[in-house]
Amino acid sequence: MALSKKVKNLRAVFNPDSIAIIGASREPNKIGHVIVKNFVDGGFAGKIYPINPNAEEILGLPSYKSVLDIKGEVDSAVIAVPEQAVASVLEECGRKGIRGVVLITGGFSEVGKNEEEGKIAAIANKYGIALIGPNCMGVLTPASRVDSVFLPIYKLGRPRVGGISFISQSGAVGGCIVDLAARAGIGMGKFVSYGNAAVIDECDLLEYLANDEETEIIVIYLEGVKDGRRMLSLMREITKKKPVVVIKAGRSAAGAEAARSHTGSLAGASEAYRAAFKQANAIEAATLEQLFDFAKIFDQVLPRGNRVGIITNGGGMGVLATDSLEDEGLALAKLSDGTQKLMRLSLPPYANVRNPLDIIGDADSHRYEVAINAMMKDDNVDVILLIILFQTAAIDSSVVNIAIRASDQRKKPIVAVCTGGEYTEMHKRILESYGIPTYASPSSALRAAAKFVAYAEYYSKHNDTTCPKKIKTMK
């Protein structure tokens, strides 16, 4: 894929060495203050230049009247000035040679000011600036501490570094997801709220992230696209290398009532999108919960088949899991003789050694260790569904380390189900932060696992997967 100049320049937005914050403010409740503070407190290693015509110093940093007053080179800018001032400061950015701009300011096409937005886009295009926005919530790159999201860190958590990159049309939805990801311990590569998409749209971002080495999984929240055909053909290429998980908001059947044919009335607003996602082998989530349920499972080695080995310390959960397996088109693995023999030696005599492997309510961490390692070695098992009910007397926190060590062998994926309250949630967060996806129920875990298995099958058609490995980034 040959990238256009503006798409290449997105690098300046996500990974700049220096950034100007235009509209920086000394007032703590102003957006222009929060952004400077997020860069400073977040530990951004590059140069930060606050721009404010009336200030000498903001948060201990010398302030400039204009980007043109800065001596050295500047890669990127965040603009949070009133809309009347945007055109002139953007022009200055262009003259300064700034390649990436995040334009937070609203008041353009979203309120009918299309002409004004067109002028902004023309300035950016004249200089080949990769402009995100206007009317957007900002950009996050946890690895390089780029943080132009204008919500304070104490109010909106920032996720750890990870492989999931998230594109959101909506700032509000995007913000909530970032906050939830941070709380759940899910890692993120990039986050971008792209607002009105005057210059950089969802397809440009897809194209960039397809080629981005920090991105292993692409997640998109979409309300609409400008060019459906371009999105379809792009996604089709990307999914050969990286999974794309997408949620499309706005399913109302608007327009369908005006249809004159059966097909017309059956083709609601979302049918075209759903068809395109299927054709592109993208993974469609129906709800926000599913969006992350699906995305986070990809942060580990690909499964080689659909045979699931279930380990549980609660019999009922094993039964529920077996029911869901069938619903999702997955198979119950037949444990090998070796696994059965080993488990017979390790489990109490009354235990029933079969899949689901019920290691019984008095299972301690050691028993989990034996079971997990046996399944890891068992060639009949492709995916391990690890059910841990933390409420029992025998279990303790060390089971988390055992699961993480097993997952670190990178031989097969582990999907954890932990159902419970605060104590359970604490352990789930630790598992998540080591890349083991956790779920509250066997059904949600196996729904995600089914997507993972189907994608792995598709992926192996296009890539060499002789040894299981993490999804490699597109070159």
Place this chain on the structure above:
Amino acid sequence: MDNTGFRLLSKYGIAIPEYRVVKTPREAGEAARKIGFPVAMKILSPSALHKSDKEGVILEIGDRAGAEEACGALLRRFSGEKIEGVLVQRMGGGGAELIVGGKRDAQFGQLLMLGIGGIFVEIYKDVVFRVCPITKEDACQMISELKARKILEGARGRKPVDKEALASALVSVSKLLEKENPSEFDINPLIADEKGCVAVDVRILR
């Protein structure tokens, strides 16, 4: 309605039933005898498009006298309106009733739809969509995504339908949609059986 729909389907290699366009009851009787019974008749009139299908269509005509009578009835029903003729077409045996459609979408262009047909199509909504153009593989996947796909696999003693032919027909419709770019398009029903599939009725909205 006129017979341009059938001509268009033929052009793209989509099977249609044998038909003749006639002007008089006498011609209708003769045409029906040549085609073979039972036949169906449809009025060909631009103004009939907005009428209910029932008024302009007579099905299951079993003999020559019936054909002459049906043609006369249609001509009387639409007297005073512009009539281009009466279409006499063969009625097939029992096969699976499908609907194949198209719609122009503002973002994605032509969409192709496959669904289980019949009078309750808009209630069951057992339909799948793809963005055109589609490959044969896409077509096969569409067929397998129908909830009632068992109907096509030979439910209740029927023979399984020729999926290969159905998939080819879908690819052909996809080509038609891409080339002709109608705003809406219905083949309803497309009758599929073990020998192939035939588009019994078509509606094209430009």
